[in-house]
Amino acid sequence: MCLSIPSKIVELHPEETSITVDTMGVKRKVSCHLIDEPLALDDYVLIHIGFAMNKIDKADALETLELYKEIAQKMEPES
C-alpha cells in the first residue's frame, strides 16, 4: 500500500500539474500537485498511487552507494 517506485521525469506538463515519468521502461503520467519545489527533466521522484511524492536526493543516494562500495573494499581482505 505504501510502496512507491523511483522514477525518472521525462516530460513536464506544468499546465496540468503533471509530469510523465519513466519507471524502468514504463512511461506514465502522474500528478505533481504535492510537489512545491521546481522539477526538471531527469530528476528522480517517488511515485505512489498516481502522484509524485517527493524528489529523490541524487547526491545523497550516490554518497550512500559509494559508502557501501568502500565497506565492501574494506571487508574483502577479511573474508
Add this chain to the structure above:
Amino acid sequence: MLELKQLYQGFRDPTTIANLSKQIAQQAAKVDGDIRIMEVCGGHTHTIMKYGLNQLLPDNIDFIHGPGCPVCIMPKERIDHAIAMASQDNVILVTLGDMIRVPGSKGTLAQCRADGRDIRPIYDPLDTIKIAQDNPDKTVVFFAIGFETSTPMTAVLIEQAEKLAINNLYFHINHVLVPPAIDAVMADPKVKVNAFIGPSHVSVIQGSEIYRPAVDKYGTPVVVSGFEPVDVMESILRITTQKAANVAELDNQYSRAVTPEGNLAAKAIIDKYLCIRPEFRWRGLGPIPNSALMLREAFSHRDAELHFASILPTEEIEDHKACQCGDILRGLCKPKDCKVFGRGCSPESPMGSCMVSSEGACNAYYRYGGIND
C-alpha cells in the same frame, strides 16, 4: 551521475547485504539480551520475508511485525459500511485495489460487485473525478484508505472536487496514523518491542521527526528505513549499533527521500481538508484515540458517513474466533502460530485481513513460506 537502475540494483546488491550481515553480527555480539525490532510498516515485512533477511541475522535479533498495513487494520464494520453504501441504487463506490477482497461481516466488496453493484477499484484517486463527471446522475463515494502516505492524495481529490464543483462526490475517510499505533502497541505490557524500523513513505510525507516522541517516551531506537533489502539491513545495523552503545536515538537511514520535516505541501493540503478523528477502532488493536482522520466540518457536505448515516451499520464486529490477526498485528504471535494459517485461510480465500493484503504479515509468510521456518 546516478542511473535510475542504481536506485534499484544498488540497494539490492547481494555483496552489500552480506557485508552488512557480518557487521550486524559483530555489533549484536556486544549486546546483552535480545533485540526485538518492530518493523511498523507492512512493506518492510514484505522485504524481510522476500529477501530472507531474517536468516542473515544472529539469534538475538527478532522481528515483530507491526500494524502498518492499512487494509489489515480496517475493522469489519468499516468494510460493512462500504458494502452498505455500494448496495444502494445509483451509487458507485470507488476505492484502492486491495480493499475489495477484504471480508467484512457479510462478504467482500468483490462479492458485492459480482452481485451487480458498481464498485470500481482504482490505482489513482484522481480517476474518481472522471467517474463522477461521467455519471452526474449517480452518487459517487470515494472509500479512502491508507496511512499518512496515501492521505495527501485524498486531500488533492477533495480539493479538485471542490474546485470543479463536482457535487455528486462523497468521501468515506479511513485514513489512519502511525504514531498513535506505536503508542497503542507499546501500551500493551505483553509486547516486548525494544526498537523500531520507521516506515519509509509515511516518513516521506510526515518527516522523520514524528517518531521523536516515541524515542523519548519508550527509550527505544527508531531508524527510518528505505524499502530495499540493503536499506533494511543497514537500518538493522544502525539499531544494533545503538543497542551495543546502549543509546536510543532517532536516526534516518532513508535520507535520500526523507527529511526531518517531510513534504510541507502535502502536510498543508491534508490539514486544509482533514482533521483528527477523536477515536478509531483498529482491527487487532481496538479503539485508539486520535489515531485517524476525518473531514473538516467545512467539508461535511462531502462526508459519506453523514450522507448515508441512516443506512450505515453501527455495530462493532469482532474477527472470526480462530483468526489471530489481532495478536499478529500486536506482535504477540507469528503467522505460523495461527491454527488456520495456510489451512482455512490463504490468499485465495482469506479469513483475516493480514492474509489479504500483499503487505500483511500472513500473506508474506504464506508467499515466502518454507524458506523461513
